[in-house]
Each structure stands twice: as structure tokens, then as C-alpha cells.
Amino acid sequence: MExxxxxxQKVETxxxxxxxxxxxxxxGQGKTQLALEYCRRQRATHSVFWVDATNAGTAYRSFENIAxxxxxxxxxxxxxxxxxxxxxxxxxxxxxxxxxFDTFDQPDEFTTVRDFFPHGAKIILTSRxxxxxxxxxxxxxxxxxxxxxxxxxLHQAALEKTPDNLEHARAITQKLGGLxxxxxxxxxxxxxxxxxxxxxxxxxxxxxxxxxKAPVQERDSIVRLLTLTAFINTNxxxxxxxxxxxxxxxxxxxxxxxxxxxxxxxxxxxxxxxHLHSIALVTTIDLxxxxxxxxxxxxxxxxxxxxxxxxxxxxxxxxxxxxxxxFVDNGDKKEMPTQDKIEILGHIDKxxxxxxxxxxxxxPISHALKQAIVSFGSFYRRLGRYHETRTLxxxxxxxxxxxxxxxxxxxxxxxxxxxxxxxxxxxxxxxTSLGKPLPEGDDEKLDVTTLGFTYWTQDDKLTExxxxxxxxxxxxxxxxxxxxxSVLSTYNGLGVLYMKVGxxxxxxxxxxxxxxxxxxxxxxxxSFTAEIVNHLGALYTRNGQYDQAEEYLRRALxxxxxxxxPDYTTTQLATHNLGILRLQQNRLRDAEKLILRTTEFLxxxxxxxxxxxxxxxxxxxxxxxxxxRVGEARQLLEKTIVGWKQSGEGVAKPEADTKxxxxxxxxxxxxxxxxxxxxxxxxxxxxxxALGEDHPQTKQAFERADAxxxxxxxxxxx
Numbered sequence: 041m042e043x044x045x046x047x048x049q050k051v052e053t054x055x056x057x058x059x060x061x062x063x064x065x066x067x068g069q070g071k072t073q074l075a076l077e078y079c080r081r082q083r084a085t086h087s088v089f090w091v092d093a094t095n096a097g098t099a100y101r102s103f104e105n106i107a108x109x110x111x112x113x114x115x116x117x118x119x120x121x122x123x124x125x126x127x128x129x130x131x132x133x134x135x136x137x138x139x140x141f142d143t144f145d146q147p148d149e150f151t152t153v154r155d156f157f158p159h160g161a162k163i164i165l166t167s168r169x170x171x172x173x174x175x176x177x178x179x180x181x182x183x184x185x186x187x188x189x190x191x192x193x194l195h196q197a198a199l200e201k202t203p204d205n206l207e208h209a210r211a212i213t214q215k216l217g218g219l220x221x222x223x224x225x226x227x228x229x230x231x232x233x234x235x236x237x238x239x240x241x242x243x244x245x246x247x248x249x250x251x252x253k254a255p256v257q258e259r260d261s262i263v264r265l266l267t268l269t270a271f272i273n274t275n276x277x278x279x280x281x282x283x284x285x286x287x288x289x290x291x292x293x294x295x296x297x298x299x300x301x302x303x304x305x306x307x308x309x310x311x312x313x314x315h316l317h318s319i320a321l322v323t324t325i326d327l328x329x330x331x332x333x334x335x336x337x338x339x340x341x342x343x344x345x346x347x348x349x350x351x352x353x354x355x356x357x358x359x360x361x362x363x364x365x366x367f368v369d370n371g372d373k374k375e376m377p378t379q380d381k382i383e384i385l386g387h388i389d390k391x392x393x394x395x396x397x398x399x400x401x402x403x404p405i406s407h408a409l410k411q412a413i414v415s416f417g418s419f420y421r422r423l424g425r426y427h428e429t430r431t432l433x434x435x436x437x438x439x440x441x442x443x444x445x446x447x448x449x450x451x452x453x454x455x456x457x458x459x460x461x462x463x464x465x466x467x468x469x470x471x472t473s474l475g476k477p478l479p480e481g482d483d484e485k486l487d488v489t490t491l492g493f494t495y496w497t498q499d500d501k502l503t504e505x506x507x508x509x510x511x512x513x514x515x516x517x518x519x520x521x522x523x524x525x526s527v528l529s530t531y532n533g534l535g536v537l538y539m540k541v542g543x544x545x546x547x548x549x550x551x552x553x554x555x556x557x558x559x560x561x562x563x564x565x566x567s568f569t570a571e572i573v574n575h576l577g578a579l580y581t582r583n584g585q586y587d588q589a590e591e592y593l594r595r596a597l598x599x600x601x602x603x604x605x606p607d608y609t610t611t612q613l614a615t616h617n618l619g620i621l622r623l624q625q626n627r628l629r630d631a632e633k634l635i636l637r638t639t640e641f642l643x644x645x646x647x648x649x650x651x652x653x654x655x656x657x658x659x660x661x662x663x664x665x666x667x668x669r670v671g672e673a674r675q676l677l678e679k680t681i682v683g684w685k686q687s688g689e690g691v692a693k694p695e696a697d698t699k700x701x702x703x704x705x706x707x708x709x710x711x712x713x714x715x716x717x718x719x720x721x722x723x724x725x726x727x728x729x730a731l732g733e734d735h736p737q738t739k740q741a742f743e744r745a746d747a748x749x750x751x752x753x754x755x756x757x758x
Contacts, residue, residue: 060176071166093141095149117424117650137161189213261297271360273386358408418499444526487542492655570599696726717748
């Protein structure tokens with residue numbers, strides 16, 4: 041401890057310098073315990089933060105957790121956005137910074153871990169990998185000496201130094217090879233033993249199960265629950281995962297230990313985790329939140345997996361996937377809290393990590409993950425985690441019987457990002473595979489607009505094996521076509537795509553086909569039909585058919601508010617589109633109320649650099665321009681352009697719209713008139729990428745750029 045302190049305190053004489061110290065050694069040597077103890081000693085004078093550095097994904101999740109503490113309620117569209125925010129926020133703190141990057145055992149999992157280090161901070165990494173020593177100074181953490189082990193064991197167990205206890209402690213320390221973590225576990229068990237103060241019986245983690253105070257059947261249930269958690273993210277496991285799992289019609293028998301009269305009993309569950317904590321199998325518990333949460337050390341998770349055979353591991357893995365999938369699907373029915381989103385992201389990350397380990401020699405993905413791809417991929421996509429979406433979905437794309445729903449997730453993602461050619465190709469592949477004709481383009485004129493309509497294409501989770509929407513169909517209509525739901529989802533996705541490129545006639549036909557099918561299958565007034573009704577309302581607004589737009593947007597809002605209430609993302613998106621309608625009708629006071637309120641909600645829900653939020657900012661700027669508030673409009677468009685750059689989402693069309701509108705304002709200004717021409721050209725290049733060089737909007741932008749250039753040239757001549 042003195043050696044750690046001696047090195048890191050040198051930073052006090054060089055406050056702008058980042059100090060990096062690596063605690064290196066074998067697993068179980070006590071690296072994490074040393075770091076924890078050091079943090080405990082420094083917390084009165086330092087701002088202390090803990091990062092799970094198992095891989096880049098867990099590090100990003102930790103930074104999202106830190107972000108949620110620094111700015112409660114804020115959301116960030118990508119892990120990278122959260123990382124940048126946290127670094128900036130931490131570097132602005134007054135107190136000295138101390139960050140621990142725990143379990144940095146796989147340096148190759150990071151492009152560079154230094155990207156997570158705040159400038160001027162004290163950094164401790166715990167690692168088993170010698171390569172980590174290159175990052176800074178290192179201390180080799182070796183097995184404890186016999187005397188140190190005896191001292192730790194007796195101190196932690198609150199035992200006196202009697203001859204018997206010293207003899208037993210010496211034997212245990214020798215048997216455990218001086219591993220600090222194992223000694224600490226044994227000491228904790230000894231401290232909780234009410235019948236005997238001798239520590240001779242506590243030698244392994246396996247003996248913890250012998251201390252479970254429950255009948256055999258309940259004991260087996262507790263062991264199963266604990267083992268299941270080893271297959272997901274052990275940093276945060278909420279009670280809600282298991283309470284929701286218990287609500288299935290055919291729930292597993294092992295859940296009965298936590299039920300009372302067929303209903304989940306929180307008291308039983310919490311008594312269980314408190315007991316597990318008392319025998320050191322659970323590291324931390326939080327009973328104060330709405331959902332009780334537990335965590336435990338990664339080494340315990342590895343031991344729990346290794347104590348069962350390969351066949352059992354596969355079964356546990358499949359059940360863990362089903363549990364997380366159910367929780368994800370249930371989240372579609374309400375606005376999921378930020379903490380739950382972060383927890384679920386960690387669970388899905390861990391599941392995909394396990395899948396890579398278990399799936400070797402080119403074997404296909406497991407049956408459980410194959411069934412969950414749509415749920416997990418849709419969850420990633422909804423939060424703007426496009427890299428994770430692509431990585432997960434592409435695992436299943438090589439499967440010869442990959443479902444159309446899986447392809448549609450990727451197509452919807454490309455459409456979100458503005459990669460419209462890729463999206464169209466995938467949508468058409470789905471329709472061809474299902475024997476459906478491709479839409480014919482009979483649009484005489486391609487529409488041009490800079491309005492940022494907000495729409496969301498739900499991924500197709502309406503398959504019969506879907507956990508979220510069992511029994512959603514009201515008729516047997518879909519039985520005539522096993523992929524009926526995917527056909528309708530594809531029509532809807534293509535409709536959004538064609539609306540983006542201005543093929544409004546084709547888009548309208550596709551939306552109406554999708555709407556007719558969903559109305560027949562599910563009824564006219566459901567949240568699933570409301571999605572398409574909202575899209576038609578936006579289309580009619582864009583086409584100047586304001587009475588029809590009003591009718592459809594009102595219908596969509598009525599369905600969504602009845603299903604989810606006003607404070608739900610899709611409800612707010614439809615409300616925002618109603619605000620755009622009011623803007624087009626020049627009802628500016630009504631437009632202001634709707635656009636400002638929904639923009640605030642979207643910013644709070646998705647963060648300031650998510651594509652949906654940026655589109656809302658763009659529309660707010662157009663509102664300000666219509667109200668004559670040109671200076672405010674310009675500032676907001678400039679802010680939005682910075683947001684598009686930071687988002688890294690590749691959304692070419694909406695970014696081009698923002699640059700085009702800002703160029704128009706620069707052109708009529710006195711101070712930035714000369715910046716209009718290059719901005720028109722940048723917009724034109726983005727339009728060309730998104731819409732094609734022959735699209736009217738691309739040509740219009742290039743013409744404006746040329747006209748501005750010629751005007752500047754004439755002015756220079758005169």
C-alpha cells in the first residue's frame with residue numbers, strides 16, 4: 041500500500057500529468073482488494089471512480105454508469121458520446137481524480153485503453169497480462185507471505201491469535217497458496233459462523249454452498265439462480281430480471297423457491313441475496329432501489345461456470361438468454377429507465393462475449409441466441425448502438441435459414457444512418473426471398489424538402505415465437521403467410537426510405553399496403569398500426585395535404601397515448617410531427633408549443649447528439665426562422681451541425697438539410713456571407729451521397745453553391 045501511495049502521490053507536484061500504475065499478478069492475488077483499499081483511504085480527498093476494464097464494451101458501460109451519476113436523466117446516443125462527456129466532466133472537477141480500471145486482462149480487446157484516461161488523473165489498472173506494464177509503472181502483486189496471510193485471515197475473521205487459531209490459519213494459508221482473494225473469502229465465512237470459531241472447515245468457495253441455510257430443493261434453486269447470473273454481466277443484476285421471468289405461464293420449477301402463492305415474493309428473494317452476501321458469494325447488494333441489485337467478482341463468476349460441465353454450461357447460457365430477452369421485450373411496453381438500459385446493454389454484451397467462447401470451429405450461433413437476435417439487435421439499434429447492431433446481426437446473416445426479420449433490422453439500421461442504397465438492397469432481398477414483387481417506381485416528380493420529420497420503424501418482433509407479442513394477432517389472417525409480419529414491416533421500412541428520397545407516391549402505396557395488413561391482423565387502433573399511421577401523417581404534411589395529415593396524426597396520437605401515455609418515445613415522435621404540420625400551416629404559436637416540448641423530451645431521452653434529437657433541433661431552428669428569430673435559428677443550426685459531426689452516425693440527408701438551411705442564413709447575413717457558398721457545396725456533396733447526383737435536391741444545392749460562388753466573384757471584380 042505504501043508503494044502504491046508513494047508512486048501516485050508524485051502527481052501532486054505535477055498536476056497536469058496523468059499517472060498510471062499497473063498492479064500486475066496472477067488471478068486471486070488480491071490486486072482488486074489492494075485497489076479497493078487504496079480507494080477507501082483516498083475517498084476523503086479524491087473523486088474516485090471504478091471502471092470494469094474486462095474489455096472495451098464493459099469500459100464503455102462503466103462510463104455510461106458514471107455519466108448517469110454525473111448527469112442524472114441524461115442519455116447518450118452512443119458509448120463514444122458517453123465517453124467524451126465523462127472525460128470532459130471529470131477533467132473539470134476540482135478534486136484530484138482517481139480511477140481504477142479493474143480486470144484489464146485482455147489489452148487486445150481495446151484499440152487503446154488510454155482513450156478512457158482523463159487528463160491529469162491518477163490511474164490504477166489491475167491486470168494479469170504482462171503487456172499491460174507498457175502503459176506505465178508497475179507493481180508485481182505476489183502471493184502473500186505465510187505471516188501476511190495469517191494476519192489477514194485472523195483480522196478479517198475477527199479471531200484472536202490463540203494457538204489453535206494460529207495453527208488452523210497457517211494450514212489454510214498454505215493450502216490456499218497465499219491467494220488474498222481466497223483467504224478473504226474464507227475469513228468472511230469464518231466471521232459469519234455462529235457455531236464454531238475455528239476456521240479449519242473453510243477452505244474453498246465450494247464450501248460456501250454448504251452454508252446455505254435452506255432445504256435441499258431451495259438450496260438447489262439458490263445455486264441455480266447464482267450460476268445463471270454468472271452468464272450475464274455480474275456488475276449489476278436486478279431483481280426485475282427474475283421477477284419478470286417468474287410471470288411466464290410455464291415458469292421453471294426452480295423459481296418456486298422465490299414465490300408465494302404463485303406470485304413473486306421480493307422478501308424471499310432479498311433474504312436470499314442477503315444470505316449470499318453474508319457468506320461472501322455476492323460482493324455487493326443494494327436493497328434501496330426500486331429493484332434490488334447484486335454484483336460479484338468476475339473470479340467467482342468464472343468459478344461458477346467451471347464447476348459445471350460443458351453440457352450444463354450450454355443449458356445455463358440458453359436460459360440466461362431467455363431471461364434477458366424477456367426483459368428486453370417487456371421494455372417495449374414502457375419507457376425503460378436509464379439504469380435498466382445500461383444494465384441490459386451489459387447483459388447483452390456479456391452474452392455475445394460468451395457466445396464467441398462457446399461457438400468454435402465455425403459452428404452456428406446457439407438456438408436461444410438465434411431466437412433473441414431480433415430482440416437484442418432491435419434494442420441496440422433503438423439506443424443508436426449501430427456498431428453492436430451490425431456485429432450481432434451479421435453473426436446470424438450467414439445462416440442459410442436466417443429469418444427476414446433479422447435482415448430487416450440491418451436494413452432499418454442502414455435507413456437510420458442514411459445508407460439508403462444498402463437499406464434498399466436489403467429490403468428488396470427480403471421481399472424477393474418471400475416471393476413478393478418489388479415496388480415499382482412511378483413517381484413523376486421527386487419531392488424536395490429540408491424538414492426533419494421524425495419517424496421510427498419498429499423491428500419485426502411479431503413472429504409467433506416472439507415473447508413480447510404473443511397473441512397480438514386478433515385473427516388467423518397471418519396463418520396464410522408465415523412471414524406475413526415481415527412483409528408488412530418491409531413495406532413500412534421501404535416506405536420510410538422512399539419518403540426520405542422524395543418518392544412520395546411509392547411511399548404512400550407501401551404505407552397503405554402495410555397499414556391494411558396490420559389492420560386486418562391486429563385491428564385498426566393498436567400501437568402497431570399507429571406507427572404506420574404516423575408515417576402517413578408525415579407524408580401528407582410533406583405533400584401539402586394538411587387535412588389528411590391532421591386526421592392521420594391525430595389518430596396515431598390517440599392510439600399511442602392510450603397504449604403508452606404521453607411520455608413515451610413514439611408518442612413524442614408523432615407529437616413532433618404534428619408540430620411540423622402546424623409549422624407548415626403557419627400556426628406558429630401552436631407549432632412552438634409542440635416542437636419545443638417534444639424536442640426537450642427527445643433531448644432528455646436520447647441525448648443531444650442522437651439523430652432523432654438533432655432532427656428535432658433542426659426543426660426548432662426552422663421554427664425560429666419562421667418567427668423572425670434569425671439569430672437564434674442560426675445558433676441552433678450551428679450547434680446541430682456540431683452534433684451531426686460528433687454523432688458519427690453517417691446520416692447524410694438530415695446533416696445536408698441542416699447545412700443547406702444554415703447556408704441560406706449565412707447568405708443573407710453581413711458577418712458570414714462568404715461562408716454560405718462552401719456550406720452549400722458541402723450540403724450538395726452530402727445530398728449526392730444520400731440521394732444520388734441526379735436527384736433534384738442534389739442539383740438544387742449545387743446550383744445554389746455555384747450561384748453563391750459567382751456572386752462572390754462578381755463582388756470581388758467590382
